[in-house]
Amino acid sequence: MAKINIKIEGISYQVEEGLTILEAAKECGYEIPSLCTFNHGECNAGSCRVCLVEATGARGLVASCVYPISDGMEVTISSPKAVEARRNSVELLLSDHNQNCQQCDKNGKCELLRVASITGSRELKFSGAHSEAHIDTLAPGLVRDTSKCILCGRCIARCENAQGIGILGFENRGFDTFLSPAGDRSFADSPCIQCGQCVNVCPTGALMEHSEIDKVDEAFKAGKHVIVQAAPAVRAALGEEFDYPIGTPVTGKMIAALRRLGFEKVYDVNFGADLTIMEEGTELLGRINNNGVLPMITSCSPGWVNYAEYNYGDLLPHLSSCKSPHQMQGAIIKSYWAEQKGIDPKDIFVVSVMPCIAKKFEKERDQEKVNGIPDVDAVITTRELARMIKRAGIVFNRLPDEEWDQDIMGDYSGAGVIFGVTGGVMEAALRTVYYKLTGEEKDEITFTEVRGHDAGIREASINIAGKKINVAIASGMRSAKILLDDIRDGKSKYHFIEIMGCPGGCINGGGQPYVRSCFLPNEEPDIMETYKEKRAQALYKEDEGRPIRQSHNNPQIIELYDKFLEEPNSHKAHELLHTTYAAREGFNEI
Amino acid sequence: MGKLNAAAVAKIDEICARYKDEKTPLMMILSDIQNEYGYIPLEVQEIVSKHTGISVAEIYGVVTFYSFFSLTPKGKYVIGCCLGTACYVKGAQQVIDRFSELLHIKPGETTDDGMFTLDALRCIGACGIAPAVSINGKVYPKMTVSQVNEVIASYLINEEKEVTA
Numbered sequence A: 001m002a003k004i005n006i007k008i009e010g011i012s013y014q015v016e017e018g019l020t021i022l023e024a025a026k027e028c029g030y031e032i033p034s035l036c037t038f039n040h041g042e043c044n045a046g047s048c049r050v051c052l053v054e055a056t057g058a059r060g061l062v063a064s065c066v067y068p069i070s071d072g073m074e075v076t077i078s079s080p081k082a083v084e085a086r087r088n089s090v091e092l093l094l095s096d097h098n099q100n101c102q103q104c105d106k107n108g109k110c111e112l113l114r115v116a117s118i119t120g121s122r123e124l125k126f127s128g129a130h131s132e133a134h135i136d137t138l139a140p141g142l143v144r145d146t147s148k149c150i151l152c153g154r155c156i157a158r159c160e161n162a163q164g165i166g167i168l169g170f171e172n173r174g175f176d177t178f179l180s181p182a183g184d185r186s187f188a189d190s191p192c193i194q195c196g197q198c199v200n201v202c203p204t205g206a207l208m209e210h211s212e213i214d215k216v217d218e219a220f221k222a223g224k225h226v227i228v229q230a231a232p233a234v235r236a237a238l239g240e241e242f243d244y245p246i247g248t249p250v251t252g253k254m255i256a257a258l259r260r261l262g263f264e265k266v267y268d269v270n271f272g273a274d275l276t277i278m279e280e281g282t283e284l285l286g287r288i289n290n291n292g293v294l295p296m297i298t299s300c301s302p303g304w305v306n307y308a309e310y311n312y313g314d315l316l317p318h319l320s321s322c323k324s325p326h327q328m329q330g331a332i333i334k335s336y337w338a339e340q341k342g343i344d345p346k347d348i349f350v351v352s353v354m355p356c357i358a359k360k361f362e363k364e365r366d367q368e369k370v371n372g373i374p375d376v377d378a379v380i381t382t383r384e385l386a387r388m389i390k391r392a393g394i395v396f397n398r399l400p401d402e403e404w405d406q407d408i409m410g411d412y413s414g415a416g417v418i419f420g421v422t423g424g425v426m427e428a429a430l431r432t433v434y435y436k437l438t439g440e441e442k443d444e445i446t447f448t449e450v451r452g453h454d455a456g457i458r459e460a461s462i463n464i465a466g467k468k469i470n471v472a473i474a475s476g477m478r479s480a481k482i483l484l485d486d487i488r489d490g491k492s493k494y495h496f497i498e499i500m501g502c503p504g505g506c507i508n509g510g511g512q513p514y515v516r517s518c519f520l521p522n523e524e525p526d527i528m529e530t531y532k533e534k535r536a537q538a539l540y541k542e543d544e545g546r547p548i549r550q551s552h553n554n555p556q557i558i559e560l561y562d563k564f565l566e567e568p569n570s571h572k573a574h575e576l577l578h579t580t581y582a583a584r585e586g587f588n589e590i
Numbered sequence B: 001m002g003k004l005n006a007a008a009v010a011k012i013d014e015i016c017a018r019y020k021d022e023k024t025p026l027m028m029i030l031s032d033i034q035n036e037y038g039y040i041p042l043e044v045q046e047i048v049s050k051h052t053g054i055s056v057a058e059i060y061g062v063v064t065f066y067s068f069f070s071l072t073p074k075g076k077y078v079i080g081c082c083l084g085t086a087c088y089v090k091g092a093q094q095v096i097d098r099f100s101e102l103l104h105i106k107p108g109e110t111t112d113d114g115m116f117t118l119d120a121l122r123c124i125g126a127c128g129i130a131p132a133v134s135i136n137g138k139v140y141p142k143m144t145v146s147q148v149n150e151v152i153a154s155y156l157i158n159e160e161k162e163v164t165a
Helices: A021-027 A080-095 A111-119 A154-163 A197-201 A213-221 A238-242 A251-260 A269-289 A302-311 A313-318 A325-341 A358-362 A382-391 A414-420 A424-438 A477-488 A527-545 A555-565 A571-577 B006-018 B026-037 B042-052 B056-065 B085-089 B092-103 B145-164
Strands: A003-008 A011-016 A052-055 A074-076 A142-145 A168-171 A178-181 A207-209 A225-230 A265-268 A348-354 A378-381 A456-464 A467-475 A496-500 B077-082 B116-121 B133-135 B138-140
Touching (some): A011 A021, A021 A052, A021 A074, A052 A080, A154 A197, A154 A477, A213 A348, A213 A382, A225 A251, A225 A269, A238 A382, A251 A265, A251 A382, A269 A325, A269 A424, A269 A571, A302 A477, A325 A555, A325 A571, A358 A378, A414 A424, A414 A527, A424 A467, A477 A496, A555 A571, B006 B026, B026 B056, B042 B056, B085 B092
Parallel strands (some): A003 A074, A225 A265, A348 A378
Antiparallel strands (some): A052 A074, A142 A207, A168 A178, A456 A467, B077 B133, B133 B138
16 A cells, blocks of 8 residues: 555654545544544445544545545644534534443443543533433343443444344434334344344443343342352453453453452353363264254354354254253252252352353253253353452452362363364364274364364365264354355254354353453453454463363263263253254244 | 335345445435335334345434434325425414314324324425415415315315215
8 A cells, every 4th residue: 555645633654545534544643533442344324424634635524434534635633623523523423422431331431421521521511301211121131221322333333243133223313313223123033143243342231131130139139149250251351350461361350359359159151161162072973973953063153053043943953962160060069969969949049140141141041041040040141250359349450360179070171171262162162073983082182173262164074984074163143154055955064063142152242341442451452353362362371381181081070970961862861961953033023 | 123015125136226225225216115115114214224235213303303204104294385595484383383283283293094194395496375284295376374174184085986986
């Protein structure tokens, strides 16, 4: 690209041709106040009018996020005219915004509040009618409150880009425009997979997770045995809520915090992940050896399971019958653990800390109950856990590093840790399948050919004991669809496919801390592109450091089978650890 | 979701197929469906979504953006009252209010017997004869509040003739 000469605030710079004013200014060290602190191309470009500047050659003020630079252009950000115009734009947005900021869980992470602060919007200059609020609290995963929506359209773009399902859109016109699934339906009555990618990109509190902190509080008040289990991806991101650099694993401090929050036992979901590998690996070998339905597809991701039930009802026999790791572990806590401890399962309350909001839906499924008792009682996100830690007055960075409870369960292998990143379940399964087929461990433990950290499809052929196993990995439903259509058309050459609902896997789940460059002044400028890889590396590092790295070598898993489950895929294992699926109508009768 | 009969599904498939080579076929498809059936409910939008690859939410957005499209069946007679600037200053609001009062429906609604739909229109380009009302394409110029009763009655009398004939 050719370089051209521009001036910003009277100072000369050389920048690449083709950039917008906003991008060029950023290169030169200016952060024009804007709501454009997100991935390029995921908003209604230019519609909010916050980033107005003066530029020679243009008539009036221009929106710097869409206006291209040209040779000789002189840009002024600080002129009284531009400053006032930006403040007016923000005040116009605020004039139709529900300003109950202190009741909003987004407080502190709200981009609108931030830009109001830096543009100096201190008074409510424009008062008048408010557009009608559309509020949806029916779905277990997420809530929508359009009184806080600024109609930026990021959520619409993300749903379409990542999942290809375009659940959200704008309805009506002008002042009556509002954001909604088609027909102002609830997410619960639409083919929404409740992955929460829209929540991750919302600049305000219009889309949020359905908080279950109150449920946890009630369980403590009722004197239940409250057990907590945390998923692998949580430790790779929780630190971000306490200003650690992205990619800092905070496993020890998280455990210490959970203990101080009063949980009776603090378990790692990785034990459940190891259990999943034992069941799923055995199921896969069974299908390969007995001409079962292939390819088999993983079923750990409830967002993906929702997608399959809505869109590929005919392919449901391809899904592994295994429950997801936290559901398996919940079922074991309420059976094996309860038996060993002499506690009535009805008095146990299992809380899962998840990077995911679809898990909030998953735990409500009738198929995820044993004798009417749910495996898991509450699911809180990484973000909700951070809120609980802060409200309890725990200073996170001064906590000691503590260890998981590992009394009769809770020990885990490195294979369990990498479940949190796309390709991880596949690699964990291959480590165990290799052992089952050859009777020995692979010298080089890892299967790096299946690793990655982004959306898209990866594939590999693995030779194990003369058997060629073809595998593929996809995350985000837009990618998964390609593999699924091939299966439908009879063209799929794979034995085993891993599918994760969110692009990049659980590390980028809908319940993870918000990543916004504007709130991360100490991160590199390209953090929006690199954060997934950084979180993934935190998990691969923990895997490397584990003394045991294959699920089948986890001594407590071996003991669980010896004492209780007998063997993988046994009758008892099926009763507790496996589930069923059913095709669902997207827009159901309401 | 309410199920469409096979003939209706085939018709919608056929309408979508008409524009399969168009780059941006949505408006044409929706216009044809609106003309054919008089409305475009959600289950029809689902079929259009499958053919075009455009999300149902986006199609719903288009249907609710343009007042020409309707989500519910329209009445036999569609009364369009222009509320454009010229008609408005000439008293169009009082005219539409009178229709509302006599028919017991709000703008956008249809009478229970399916006879009349009342629509508020933006400028229909008939400013010279403001306030203008259009019923199934027939334009009534310079409407007054006192004429509303008469106009409704003329359609009801017509109906009786049709029934007795």
